[in-house]
Structure formats: structure tokens, C-alpha cells
Amino acid sequence: MTAIDKKALIEERVNTGLLGxxxxxxxxxxxxxxxxxxxxxxxxxxxxxxxxxxxxxxxxxxxxxxxxxxxxxxxxxxxxxxxxxxxxxxxxxxxxxxxxxxxxxxxxxxxxxxxxxxxxxxxxxxxxPSLAQPEPPALVMPPELTGDAWTGFLCTSVWECNYRYALDNLADPMHGCYLHSESFTLAYGSKQDLMKLDKTDTGFHVSRVAQLGDNFDWSEFAVHPANMYCFLDIPYPPAAGPGGNMRIVGFCTPIDATTCKVFFWRLRKVEGIARESWRFLYRAQLEANHWHVLEQDRVMLEGMPDDARKREMLYQHDLGVSRIRQILTRAAKEQIESELAQVAAE
Ligand code: FES
Ligand SMILES: [Fe+2]
Missing domain, CATH: 2.102.10.10 (Rieske [2Fe-2S] iron-sulphur domain)
Structure with a gap:
């Protein structure tokens, strides 16, 4: 096996989705x-x-x-x-x-x-399953979904694009103030900034340097042995009712080379009466706004060619995009290498 073949296998694994x-x-x-x-x-x-x-x-x-x-x-x-x-x-x-x-x-x-x-x-x-992990390690979910403090709704959607585009999109907070500039919650803040990237215990945090809390200004990826998710905050104006920001927890599932399914939990930290009134308000009014924003992401990603990455020219704002790709590629490399070693040993 040449180095080029191995590289192609790794790329293919990332594109299809990691095992394990x-x-x-x-x-x-x-x-x-x-x-x-x-x-x-x-x-x-x-x-x-x-x-x-x-x-x-x-x-x-x-x-x-x-x-x-x-x-x-x-x-x-x-x-x-x-x-x-x-x-x-x-x-x-x-x-x-x-x-x-x-x-x-x-x-x-x-x-x-x-x-x-x-x-x-x-x-x-x-x-x-993967070769290294035939039996499933525990699924690790975020604290927003394991405790009682947050309440919310799960929404799912099938997008006609590779799951990597959905992950890239989550690792790219800078698109909020452009793509979603006409939305109820994402119309604020500056349209110019730099990005920074910080390592966390389980993954990374990517954020705008000059503003925090005005728009979709940061996102964070948690990478566990057998699952990965992203979370981010959407600032809410007071008109959106009680509670602070809306937190989104997202998973992207690879379906095939050109299709994925996204799972987004939309959550708020509200209790008692405020919790009920937010849940009501969400169903009655806010949900439609959020679908509208999510549709903007879907239409944009579906419009991009499947091999856009072959011609793209990244700049400083794509720190998060580069990092998520690096994480996927490293994991795919490990998987391919252990599979090749097993074939060689047989
Ligand atoms: S019983 Fe299923 S294909 Fe015949
Ligand atoms: Fe978006």
C-alpha cells in the first residue's frame, strides 16, 4: 500500500463517517x-x-x-x-x-x-463498531441534557450535503452576522472581527475576539471516545421571554456521501412558571423563526459543491473549521492504520 492509497482511505473514512x-x-x-x-x-x-x-x-x-x-x-x-x-x-x-x-x-x-x-x-x-471499539463505550451527553436545569426541544432535519459541511458550519461562528443577518436574534454586533481558538479538556472552543453575546459569537466541540457534539449560544432579546440565551446542542449524522441528518436541541435555562411560558412561547412563535434560520444554513450548504474543499481558500476566521477537520482526519488515520495492520497480520 502506497502513502497515496492510505491517504485516500483516510479521506474516504472521514467522508463516510468515523466508525466507533x-x-x-x-x-x-x-x-x-x-x-x-x-x-x-x-x-x-x-x-x-x-x-x-x-x-x-x-x-x-x-x-x-x-x-x-x-x-x-x-x-x-x-x-x-x-x-x-x-x-x-x-x-x-x-x-x-x-x-x-x-x-x-x-x-x-x-x-x-x-x-x-x-x-x-x-x-x-x-x-x-470499529476494530478498536467493537463494543460501545458510553455515550457522553452534555450537562444541559443530563441535568434538570435546562428545558428544550429536539429538532431534526435531513440536509442534502455531506455531514462535514454541517460540522464546518457549526465551527464557523462568523457566518452568523452575515447569513442570518435578517433574523430576529442574529442581526446584532459587528461584521468584522478576528477569531481565536482555545483547547478544552475534550475538544476546542472557537470564539470571536472582539464581541461576546451579541450574536452567534462562539461554539465549542466536545469530542468523546464514542461521540462528538457541538454547543453554542444564540443571544435572545428581552422580547423573547424569560431566561437567558438559547443554547443549541448539535449532532451531525452521516447518511451517505451527500446527505446528513442534523439533530439540534434548543435549550433554555428556565424554571417554574418561566419554564412553562417559554415552552409555550417557543411552540407558538419562536419555533418558526428558528426553522427559518436553520433553513438558511441548509440552503447555503446544499448549494456548495461536494468537493468545495479542493478549491477553497481559508483565512483566519476558519480556525474552527480547520480544527474540526484535523480531529476527524486524525481519528480516521488511527482507524485505517489499525485496519491495515490487522490485514497485514492475517
Ligand atoms: S421474504 Fe423477504 S424477500 Fe422474500
Ligand atoms: Fe447558521
């Missing part, structure tokens, strides 16, 4: 016990459904008989039945029954990959 990660794939309410849910993750089709105890099965969305999507099928006593010719598969991917053919040899065979699933804060996470 928990990725959110759906909202909790979307996964039911009476109906399968088809999801896509890193170029793989998955099917998810709930067991009687409320936990979730996730296997490949591929019927062992001839490949029909199991997600088109039905749930029978906790197993999934293929719509095409009725083959029944359990949550481990084992063929339970072939109703059309008595004593068929397929019965009892483990035919499909199954995946670990966990739920947190109204989202369903699937673990994609």
Missing part, C-alpha cells in the same frame, strides 16, 4: 412497537422497532431471503416479518421462520448484522 461512534438516527417518538422504522446511516440501511419492554432493536434493513426492505414489513410478536414472502427475523438478525416453506434450512440462521441502540433526550442513537 454513536450517531443519532431518529427521534424516540418515531420508533414504535407496532411499525418498523427505516433509517440510513453511513451508507447502510437499517430497520428499528421497539421491543415489548420499550428497548429498541436495530438490524440491517435487508431481508435474508432476497433483500427486500424489512422496514416495509410488519411486527409480529416482537419480530419483523418481510412483506414480500413473509420471512420472519428477530432483533438479533436471526431467521425465526419461513412461513411459506416448512422446515426451511434458513430457520435459526444469523443472517443480518445487529446494532447496539440507546436513547437519550428524545433521540435514538445507534452504535457503529
Amino acid at each position: 461512534q454513536w450517531y443519532p438516527v431518529a427521534k424516540s417518538v418515531e420508533i414504535r412497537s407496532d411499525k418498523p422504522y427505516g433509517a440510513r446511516l453511513m451508507d447502510q440501511k437499517l430497520v428499528l422497532w421497539r421491543r415489548a419492554d420499550g428497548s429498541i432493536n436495530c438490524i440491517e434493513d435487508f431481508c435474508p431471503h432476497r433483500g427486500a426492505p424489512l422496514s416495509y414489513g410488519e411486527i409480529h410478536e416482537g419480530n419483523i416479518g418481510c412483506r414480500y414472502h413473509g420471512v420472519i427475523v428477530d432483533g438479533e438478525g436471526v431467521v425465526v421462520r419461513v412461513p411459506a416453506m416448512p422446515e426451511c434450512a434458513l430457520e435459526g440462521r444469523k443472517a443480518l448484522k445487529s446494532f447496539h441502540v440507546t436513547e437519550h433526550s428524545d433521540a435514538v442513537f445507534v452504535y457503529v
Whole structure:
């Protein structure tokens, strides 16, 4: 293997998505016990459904008989039945029954990959194993989603761009005062600045040098052994009701080379009556504003060519963008090297 081949493999891994990660794939309410849910993750089709105890099965969305999507099928006593010719598969991917053919040899065979699933804060996470981490390390969520102090809403959206664009966008606070300049909350502050980058215990913090709290002025990435997320603040004018800034916690899930799914929790630190009134105000009025802002990001990123990075000319403000790419590339390099070492040892 040449150095060029290895570099291409690393680039490919970054583009497809790192292995050894928990990725959110759906909202909790979307996964039911009476109906399968088809999801896509890193170029793989998955099917998810709930067991009687409320936990979730996730296997490949591929019927062992001839490949029909199991997600088109039905749930029978906790197993999934293929719509095409009725083959029944359990949550481990084992063929339970072939109703059309008595004593068929397929019965009892483990035919499909199954995946670990966990739920947190109204989202369903699937673990994609790596060579170094075949079993899932713990999913680490931010304090805003593990304690009681914050309240909020999860919103998800599918964007027709590689997940790296969504991450780059989060690592780039300077776009707030331009792209979102006509929005309710992001119309303030100076349009000129420098950026700075600080290391944190788990990742990095990128911020504007000359202003803090006027616009989307900083973001921070937390990188854990098996998941990564970003958080940032959107300043709120007093007209937006009680509580301070709105905090956003974001995850970006790679779907395929040109599609991703974003998961954004929109949170405020409000209690008691103020909490209820903010939740009401959010649903009644603010949510539409936020969707509008998020649509501006989506339209911009979808408009960029898939290989924009081959021609881009970064400048000082792209410190965060460079850092997130470096983190992904380093992790991909480690994964590819351990896979190549295993192949060489065989
Ligand atoms: S393809 Fe599923 S039962 Fe035939
Ligand atoms: Fe944005």
C-alpha cells in the first residue's frame, strides 16, 4: 500500500463517517412497537422497532431471503416479518421462520448484522463498531441534557450535503452576522472581527475576539471516545421571554456521501412558571423563526459543491473549521492504520 492509497482511505473514512461512534438516527417518538422504522446511516440501511419492554432493536434493513426492505414489513410478536414472502427475523438478525416453506434450512440462521441502540433526550442513537471499539463505550451527553436545569426541544432535519459541511458550519461562528443577518436574534454586533481558538479538556472552543453575546459569537466541540457534539449560544432579546440565551446542542449524522441528518436541541435555562411560558412561547412563535434560520444554513450548504474543499481558500476566521477537520482526519488515520495492520497480520 502506497502513502497515496492510505491517504485516500483516510479521506474516504472521514467522508463516510468515523466508525466507533454513536450517531443519532431518529427521534424516540418515531420508533414504535407496532411499525418498523427505516433509517440510513453511513451508507447502510437499517430497520428499528421497539421491543415489548420499550428497548429498541436495530438490524440491517435487508431481508435474508432476497433483500427486500424489512422496514416495509410488519411486527409480529416482537419480530419483523418481510412483506414480500413473509420471512420472519428477530432483533438479533436471526431467521425465526419461513412461513411459506416448512422446515426451511434458513430457520435459526444469523443472517443480518445487529446494532447496539440507546436513547437519550428524545433521540435514538445507534452504535457503529470499529476494530478498536467493537463494543460501545458510553455515550457522553452534555450537562444541559443530563441535568434538570435546562428545558428544550429536539429538532431534526435531513440536509442534502455531506455531514462535514454541517460540522464546518457549526465551527464557523462568523457566518452568523452575515447569513442570518435578517433574523430576529442574529442581526446584532459587528461584521468584522478576528477569531481565536482555545483547547478544552475534550475538544476546542472557537470564539470571536472582539464581541461576546451579541450574536452567534462562539461554539465549542466536545469530542468523546464514542461521540462528538457541538454547543453554542444564540443571544435572545428581552422580547423573547424569560431566561437567558438559547443554547443549541448539535449532532451531525452521516447518511451517505451527500446527505446528513442534523439533530439540534434548543435549550433554555428556565424554571417554574418561566419554564412553562417559554415552552409555550417557543411552540407558538419562536419555533418558526428558528426553522427559518436553520433553513438558511441548509440552503447555503446544499448549494456548495461536494468537493468545495479542493478549491477553497481559508483565512483566519476558519480556525474552527480547520480544527474540526484535523480531529476527524486524525481519528480516521488511527482507524485505517489499525485496519491495515490487522490485514497485514492475517
Ligand atoms: S424477500 Fe423477504 S421474504 Fe422474500
Ligand atoms: Fe447558521
